[in-house]
Every structure is written in C-alpha cells, then in structure tokens.
Amino acid sequence: MLAHLGLVMIGEGEADAGEGFESGRAALKRRRIKPISLEPKEAISIINGTQAMTAVGVLATKDSAVLADNAQIAAAMSLEALKGTSSAFNLNVSKARPHPGQLRVSSNMLALLGGSKIMISHHDCPKVQDAYSLRCVPQVMGASLQAIWYAQDVLGVEINSATDNPLYFPEEGMVISGGNFHGQPVALAMDFLSLAVHELGSFSERRTARLVDDKLSGLPPFLTRHPGVSSGMMVPQYVAASLVSENKSLVHPASADSIPTSANQEDHNSMGTISARKARDVVDNVRKVVAIEMITACQGLEFISFKSSPAVEKVRAVLRSRVPALDRDRSMAKDIDVVAGMISEGVFVEAAESRCGFQRT
Numbered sequence: 001m002l003a004h005l006g007l008v009m010i011g012e013g014e015a016d017a018g019e020g021f022e023s024g025r026a027a028l029k030r031r032r033i034k035p036i037s038l039e040p041k042e043a044i045s046i047i048n049g050t051q052a053m054t055a056v057g058v059l060a061t062k063d064s065a066v067l068a069d070n071a072q073i074a075a076a077m078s079l080e081a082l083k084g085t086s087s088a089f090n091l092n093v094s095k096a097r098p099h100p101g102q103l104r105v106s107s108n109m110l111a112l113l114g115g116s117k118i119m120i121s122h123h124d125c126p127k128v129q130d131a132y133s134l135r136c137v138p139q140v141m142g143a144s145l146q147a148i149w150y151a152q153d154v155l156g157v158e159i160n161s162a163t164d165n166p167l168y169f170p171e172e173g174m175v176i177s178g179g180n181f182h183g184q185p186v187a188l189a190m191d192f193l194s195l196a197v198h199e200l201g202s203f204s205e206r207r208t209a210r211l212v213d214d215k216l217s218g219l220p221p222f223l224t225r226h227p228g229v230s231s232g233m234m235v236p237q238y239v240a241a242s243l244v245s246e247n248k249s250l251v252h253p254a255s256a257d258s259i260p261t262s263a264n265q266e267d268h269n270s271m272g273t274i275s276a277r278k279a280r281d282v283v284d285n286v287r288k289v290v291a292i293e294m295i296t297a298c299q300g301l302e303f304i305s306f307k308s309s310p311a312v313e314k315v316r317a318v319l320r321s322r323v324p325a326l327d328r329d330r331s332m333a334k335d336i337d338v339v340a341g342m343i344s345e346g347v348f349v350e351a352a353e354s355r356c357g358f359q360r361t
Contacts, residue, residue, distance in 0.1 A: 001273075006046040011035030041164070050163045050183045053272035054155060057190050060279040061151045063344070064197050065361040067287055068145055070343045071200045072105060073315055073352050074293040075137045076112035078207040080308040081300030082217055083121075084134040086113045094138055101142030101149070104359060109137055111356040116309035131216075133206040140203050145361055147196030154189040187255035187272030194279045198247045201286035204293045205240040211296045212237050223299040223326070230329045233296050236336065240292045243285040250278050250285075291339035294319060294348070299326055311355040318342070318351045 007013025008024035015027035028035055038046075079086070086109065094106040113119060129135055166177040212233050214221040224232025254274040260267040298316050301308060302325050308316070322342065323335045342348060352358045 002047045002052050009036050048181050049273055050181055053183050053186045053276045054158050056276035057186055058155050060283055063283045064148050068361045069349045071290050072108050073348050074290050077297035077312055079134050080118050080312050081297045084130045088135045101145035102138045105138040105142040108358055111358050112311045113309050117307040121306045144196040144200050147192050151189045151193040154185050183270035183272030187270035187275045190275035190279045191253040191255050194251045194282045197282050197286050198251045201289040202244050204289050205244045208237050208240050208293045208296045211300050219300050219303050236292045236332050240289045243289050247282050247285050250282050287340045287343055291336050294339055311352045314351045314355045315348050
C-alpha cells in the first residue's frame, strides 16, 4: 500500500486524480503537482509500514472513543424502555472495585438517568435485580473504555517517536541499527481495541434482543402496534446479531501470527497493519449495532407513558428529528445508516451533554 503511494509521489505507478486510474505522472500533472526526487533514506521512510498502521490506528481509536460514548447513551435509553433500575450504578459499588473506566461509566449512567420519571415509577417493583446487560453496564463498558484509553496512550507515544532505521544520534556521534520500526506495540493495542469495541457491540445486541422479546420486556412483541401481522423491530435485531457474529471472526488477533520475509532476516513481523484495518472494520460494524439499539429503545419508549430523563428525552428528540417512529413495517436500512452517521457526528453526545454532566471518553 505504502509502496504504491510512494510510486505516485515520484511520478510512477498509477493513481486516480478524478478521471479514473492513469499513470502516476499524469495524475500528478492533472493536479499540478511536481514529482519529488527522493534523497537518501527517504524511500525506506515512505514504505516503512509502522506509520500506516499508526495512521489507521489513530482513526480507529478516535472513532472508538466516540462510539463508546454513544454506547453508554444507548444503554441508558434501553434501561428506560425496559424499566430497569439505576441502583446498581451507585458510586459506592464502583468505589468498592475502583477501576477508572467503571467509575466513569457509573457516573455517566447516573447523569444520563437523572430526573427520570420512569425510574421513579417503579421504585417499589418486585424485581430483585436486572439482567447483566443492564446491571453490569459500568463493569463491561468500563473495561472497554480502559482498553480504548490504553490504545490512545500507545498511539500517543507512537506518533511522537522515531521509527526509522538506522537512527542517527549526532550529539553522541552514533549511528545505530535498531528495531524501532517493529510495529508490535501498535499491533497489540489494535487487537485489544478490536476486542474491546466488539464487546460494546455484543453487549448492545443483548439489550436490543431483550427489547423485542415481549416476555422479557413487558412491551408489545417486536415493538409493533400490530403484532402478529407486522415484523416491527424483528429484522433490525437480526442485523445486529449478524454484525456481532461477523466481529467474532474479525477479533482473532492478527498479532498472534507472524511470517518471515527477506530470507529470514525479517523473521518476526507484527501484522499491525492488518490489526489496525480489522479494528476499523469492527468499529464500523459496532456503530451500526449501537444505532440499532438506539432506534429500538426509542421505539420501546413509544409504549411508555412516563417521561424518561431529560438527557434521554433530548437524545430521543434528536433521533426522532431524522427517524420517525415505526407505525407500519418499512425497510429500516436507511434509518440504521442515518443513526450510524449521527453517532459518528457526535450529535447524540452533544444532546446528552446539554442536559446532564456526561463525560466523554
């Protein structure tokens, strides 16, 4: 990939400058760019794979942080629609097991649910405790948050480092052939990130499944006003389940593999570019899974007469401004794409922040 980019920079190879693929020289000319002449060591700097995995990893990690914020908001919406309780988010619980991610999510859930009339309406309900997908939001999502923070830390070091070889140290008068080009730190971080984001999606799908199951939700089957003749939110849950299943294969760690090259001189390789690319695929899939949960939770709230919290009501209004409630069956593909786009844009996080003390990842 980097070699093909490098070829175009020197006027060789092929590129698309807006008129289809053509020679690199013609593409540069079309854009009024002069080919560069490489000086010593510049060619190897262009094709060293570490910066590629780092660049893709930065995008994946940034998107993961935005997605984690939206996943917490989606969980609060589902908890409201399922008439769960916020008591498990009491900070005393998290202080007894003070993982920073767990504490952050507990605080966020309490903020998101503050002032909910739905929560007040069932303070005396006979249920002892909620299912794990509701009760364990701080523990599960908090762990994913910490993995995202770890990836941010690794990439923060990486983008401010020298990964060339050999390295010159003029003050000491040394030239050292080392191994800073090896992508193992990024590869491991990206594999960890993929798993953490997948868990956000797996967790989200379980709440969506509860929402459409009338035996678990106490809501109409598949959240339709016409049960028996309409599918309601049945098919979106299928989509969420299939995306989660696809991610189960994507989260196999690429860094667990290695294959030697260069006549066994390069006898261990990190596969970090594959790790980073897979991480982006996982993020894209989970974004749609969380979008489905948000749409489903909004639909569930249509059947509840009490007001949810100010933060959830604001998020719900923003979502409803683009996606109407489901009255009769329709294709939900466009709705899912719209909400996934809104997740990327951060509009739901902004809506929640305007009504409560939500803290971003």
